[in-house]
Every structure is written in C-alpha cells, then in structure tokens.
Amino acid sequence: MAISSTQAVPETGAIPEHVAIIMDGNGRWATRRHLPRTAGHAKGVQAVRRVVEACGRAGVRYLTLFAFSSENWRRPADEVSLLMRLFVQALEREVDKLQDQGVRLRVVGDLSPFEPRLRELIDAAQARTAHNDRLNLSIAANYGGRWDVLQATRAMLAARPELAADPRRIEEAELASHLSMSWAPEPDLFIRTGGEQRISNFLIWQLAYTELYFTDLYWPDFGAEALEAAFEWYRTRERRFGRTSAQVRGDAPR
Ligand code: FPP
Numbered sequence: 698m699a700i701s702s703t704q705a706v707p708e709t710g711a712i713p714e715h716v717a718i719i720m721d722g723n724g725r726w727a728t729r730r731h732l733p734r735t736a737g738h739a740k741g742v743q744a745v746r747r748v749v750e751a752c753g754r755a756g757v758r759y760l761t762l763f764a765f766s767s768e769n770w771r772r773p774a775d776e777v778s779l780l781m782r783l784f785v786q787a788l789e790r791e792v793d794k795l796q797d798q799g800v801r802l803r804v805v806g807d808l809s810p811f812e813p814r815l816r817e818l819i820d821a822a823q824a825r826t827a828h829n830d831r832l833n834l835s836i837a838a839n840y841g842g843r844w845d846v847l848q849a850t851r852a853m854l855a856a857r858p859e860l861a862a863d864p865r866r867i868e869e870a871e872l873a874s875h876l877s878m879s880w881a882p883e884p885d886l887f888i889r890t891g892g893e894q895r896i897s898n899f900l901i902w903q904l905a906y907t908e909l910y911f912t913d914l915y916w917p918d919f920g921a922e923a924l925e926a927a928f929e930w931y932r933t934r935e936r937r938f939g940r941t942s943a944q945v946r947g948d949a950p951r
Contacts, residue, residue, distance in 0.1 A: 713885035715759035722891030722915030735779040740917035751921035759833045767841035788818040799831030805877040806840030842901030849875035
C-alpha cells in the first residue's frame with residue numbers, strides 16, 4: 698500500500714524527498730529569441746538533464762516531471778511530433794547516463810496512443826534502470842490528474858467488484874493504491890516555471906498537502922541554482938498537515 702507523506706510530519710529543514718515539476722515556458726523562451734517554439738523544447742531537454750543531475754547530488758529521492766499533458770495533443774501537429782521525437786531521442790541517448798547516475802526511470806500516464814517504437818523504448822529504459830534506487834525519475838507523458846483518479850477507480854473496482862455494491866467500504870488508501878504513482882510518497886515540493894500559478898491537472902490527488910512554488914523563470918533557464926532557491930524557500934515552510942503550529946513544534950500534544 699502507498700506510504701502517504703501526510704501520515705507523519707517530516708523533519709523540517711530537510712531536502713524534499715519528492716519534487717514534482719511543471720516545466721513551462723519553453724515556447725515563450727524561444728519566441729523571445731525569434732526562434733521556433735520547438736527550439737525551446739530542445740533547450741528544455743538540457744534543463745531536464747541539469748535538474749536530474751542536481752536532484753541526484755542533493756539527495757532528492759523522487760523527481761516527477763510533467764512532459765506532456767493529456768491536453769497537449771491539441772497543439773499544432775508539428776509541435777506534437779517534435780515533442781515525441783525529443784522524447785524518443787532522450788530515451789535513446791540518455792539511458793546510459795541515467796544508469797551511471799543510479800537513476801530509475803518510469804513513465805507514467807496513458808501510453809496507449811503513443812507509437813509502438815516509443816512504447817518499446819519506454820519499456821526497455823524502464824527495465825534497464827529497474828534496479829537503480831538513488832533517484833526515482835518519473836516522466837508524466839499523456840498524463841492528467843483526473844485521468845489518474847478515474848483509471849484508479851476503474852482498476853480498484855475491477856480488482857474488487859464487490860465494492861460497487863457497498864461503496865461505504867471504499868477506503869482512501871485503497872483507491873490511492875491504484876493511482877499511477879502509488880509506489881512513491883506524495884510530493885513535498887511542487888515547482889512550476891514560466892510564471893503561471895496553476896496545477897493544470899497534474900498530480901491532483903497527490904498534491905493535496907504539497908508546498909507550491911512558482912517562478913517566472915522559463916524552463917530552459919532553470920538549473921541547479923534555481924532549484925537551490927526553491928529548496929531554500931521550501932526550508933522556510935512549516936508543514937502542518939492540518940495540525941496546529943504548536944503541535945508541529947512539539948510543545949503541544951500531537
Ligand atoms: C511547456 O512549455 C513544456 C512542454 C509542454 C513540454 C516539456 C517538454 C520538454 C522539456 C522536453 C521533453 C522532455 C523530456 C523529458 C525528454 P510551453 O510549450 O507550454 O511553453 P509556453 O507556455 O511558453 O508556450
């Protein structure tokens with residue numbers, strides 16, 4: 698069953714165990730430079746590399762990146778196919794490096810509409826890195842939080858059809874165990890680049906108690922230094938999970 702990070706108050710001042718990022722602003726980064734939007738995505742891949750390395754060094758255990766949302770299919774066809782190509786290239790070129798860095802890769806989302814070649818590469822990369830445990834890198838691709846809650850509900854009822862006749866027996870933890878990232882603790886820190894302050898149907902269930910950090914930097918400009926600034930901000934937060942400040946400080950009954 699999923700370990701929920703809302704069950705206990707984590708140590709304050711710690712590096713977040715799970716960081717989830719919406720990598721926004723690639724298109725605007727490129728447009729500002731009179732480049733095609735696709736150049737921004739290519740630059741975005743370099744930022745992914747920097748952030749994976751920096752998280753590994755800092756001791757983050759889980760890093761989840763929103764690479765392609767269920768809604769991104771609405772973009773112009775050539776942009777969608779460029780994103781798919783970048784994804785294939787990254788899987789072909791970067792897996793050795795992930796392996797050297799002890800990174801376990803997983804891709805989460807509804808992978809059924811992706812080309813067979815991409816799905817094979819995903820399967821191979823996941824299998825190859827399955828024994829690594831330094832950093833768990835998850836790429837959310839054709840992912841949507843509502844899709845996730847819906848697929849979890851369907852999976853739960855398929856596994857235990859008797860629950861449909863008596864829905865009061867459905868426990869939160871049982872549904873959560875069918876979410877696509879049930880093996881990970883909930884994110885401690887959410888980062889969105891690009892200046893918008895929205896969750897945009899990312900991990901809607903899992904972000905319930907997450908600290909939310911927004912920066913105006915465009916994703917291609919994000920790197921180790923910007924990540925450290927987000928961690929510094931995170932260290933100043935007091936996470937209460939519904940408790941009082943006194944309880945969290947330990948000078949009142951827990
Ligand atoms: C948002 O910027 C970014 C995306 C929709 C795609 C993110 C993809 C990458 C960083 C590259 C591929 C990733 C991997 C893991 C290989 P936007 O296009 O919405 O920017 P805008 O808001 O400025 O238009």
